[in-house]
Amino acid sequence: MAEEPMELIRLEGGGNSVVLRITESEERQSPTEVQVLAGEFLVRTPFVRGALKTWIFPDDLRQWQQxxxxxxxxxxxxxxxxxxxxxxxxERDDDNDRCRVTIKDHSMSLTTVTVTVPLAxxxxxxAYRRLDLVWDAWPRMAED
Known part of the structure; x- marks a missing residue:
């Protein structure tokens, strides 16, 4: 089990950043329950700063790979x-060296934030290394 928060996603540059930090693994109540990771999206720009809690399931990690x-x-x-x-x-810009990153909270705050960051x-x-580190830190997720 990882002891320190880990970053699954980090998109940053030009004073803007979007990070998905995994903070902990939530314990299963029974052996049949799916393993879940607790985390938060952190969005920072010179104009906007915010944090939004989230949960990551095994299928979410597989979908992130895709x-x-x-x-x-x-x-x-x-x-x-x-x-x-x-x-x-x-969304990648036409020149492919920048992207627009949007976080949409459709259930709690009903807020959407979009920032532009470089994408080298x-x-x-x-990004692939970060995903592998999360799989390695929480190996039971891979079993689900």
Whole structure:
């Protein structure tokens, strides 16, 4: 079990950032319950700062892998859209060196925030590494 918070997602640059920090693993009440990670989206710009709690399930991590693959292939992504928690959208600019990142809280605050950040090729290696670190820290998630 990881002891320190981990960042699953970090998109930053130009004074803006969107981070998904995993803070803990919530204990299962019974062996049949699905493992869940508690976390929070952190959005920071010179104009806006905010935090939004979320929960990450095993299928969410698998879907993040697929979203990374799509984003790496030059496509826009929607992650966790239509699910219970916040939705994340990443839209690449035409020149592909920047992206618009949107966090939509459709259930609690009913707030949507969009920031623009650089998206360099090196970011993808780091994003896949972060995903692997989360899988390694919470190996029971991979079993679900």
């Amino acid at each position: 979203a990374l693959d799509s984003l790496d292939a030059g496509r826009d992504i929607a992650w966790c859209e239509g699910q219970r928690g916040p939705w994340l959208y990443v 090729d090196a970011w993808f290696d780091d």
